[in-house]
Amino acid sequence: MSDIQCPVCSSKLETAPTPHQKYDALTYDCPQCGKYVLEEFADTNRELYDSKQLISAWIRLQNKRGNNGPFISANFSKEDWFKNLRNMGFPQTVNEKLDGLLKAYADIVRDDYDKMVKTIQHPTLISDIAGKNYEEIKGLNRLLAELEYLWSEPSHPNEHIRITAKGWQRIDNLLKPSYSSDLAFIAMWYDPSLDNYRESVKKAITVCGYEPIIIDDVDFNDFIMDEVIQFIRQARFLILDLTCSPEIDIQANSKVIRGVRGGVYWEAGMAYGLGKTVIQTCRDDDCSKRRIHFDLSQYQTIFWKQDELTTEIRPFSSHISNPTFTERLAQRILATVGKGNYIAPG
Ligand SMILES: [Zn+2]
Structure with a gap:
């Protein structure tokens, strides 16, 4: 210290x-x-x-x-x-703080429903709700207990807490809009050189219990835009691939210059704006890496190489040595959004 x-x-x-x-x-x-x-x-x-x-x-x-x-x-x-x-949506009213705190507890507990949270051990709770200090957390815990969303251990009132059945119902309601589906949206450049990447990402998504949604950008026009917006709204999370390559034949594709994929950034902005989880990937080559826009370069990216694209995934029950890109991506999905309920046909 x-x-x-x-x-x-x-x-x-x-x-x-x-x-x-x-x-x-x-x-x-x-x-x-x-x-x-x-x-x-x-x-x-x-x-x-x-x-x-x-x-x-x-x-x-x-x-x-x-x-x-x-x-x-x-x-x-x-x-x-x-x-x-002040306009970034951080909790301001007491009710917003109560909801924010309850969601933060759900994040800590995950599916260990018996878990007792010793709130003093989680100083990040204060910043989760844009709070003043630990005393405020204790006060909010008391209110959450009065609402019967929390049970508080009598020996450590308002400090050792557990989420009640009513609390989980509340959490479910709070999370519903973004948890309404098992869809995963893939935002990527549609080029034949990325066919293997595409299959590999689809595999990682389905193994985790989600249905991959991919819309070819050859269809990108005003008509399809509403559909894209709808899918991103519904999606539980978004996979964003930043791979690109400079256009040599400008005449063949006059809209794409210098290789950066505008559509992919548009989809990313939309997903971030809706508060969706975004998992970034990118081909491990200089050309793609140097073109990652600084707005996104601050987020963690999973880099991949052509020879580690596979549609085989080993069981996650044991430790996987030298995980492939597909396996690393699946692990990231499970760690950030958890397992979905979708079962791929066949
Ligand atoms: Zn600090």
Whole structure:
């Protein structure tokens, strides 16, 4: 335990921050906020001070999405970033916080329904709900217990809690819009060179209990757009492949230049906007990697090579040595969205 405090939430840090490799900034690992990079910054900055809870919640959200080094720039204070933080959908009212906290408990418990959550051991709960401090968590636990969504252990009132049957019903209702289907949408470049990738992704998706949905971009026009929007809305998650290749014959495909696939980015933006889980993949080649737009380069990407595309998947019951891309993708799906109920015909 060091004596250094997190400049965002003031928690004591277990390890001192380390200098960032590239920028004049420090990398922090805070028990409450998570991991982030903070540029040399006046800590007394009024706007920063006023927005601390929201910044902590923002870092937590980025970490949950797989970005383990969200960058807080000194320039942010001059921008509308702080104002925008207020419109990013973090819980503000007490009811939003109650719902947010209940969902955070569901994330911790997963399917271990007997699990007793010792809330003091989860400082990230505070940033999950953009809360002030641990006392607020205890207060919200009391309210959740009054609503009969939580059972609280008498020896540790409002601190050791378990989700009740009524609580699970509430969680189900909260999650329904995004959990309405076992569809998985694949956003990718439709090129014959990616046929094996396509089969491999379909396999990983079906093994995990989801139905792969893929719409060829040759059909991309106004008519099909509504359908795409509908599918992305319904999808439980989205696989986004950023593989591309520069166009040489511009005349043959006048809309695609410099190889970046606009349609794929459009679908990604839509999915992120709807709060869907997005799993990014990309061919492990220089051409594709260098074209990943900086908006997406901050999220974790699973890179693949042509020779590891397979439609064979070994059982996950035992440890898999040297997993192929298909196996790594399936493991990521199970880890982030869990198992679906779809059974592939045949
Ligand atoms: Zn912190």
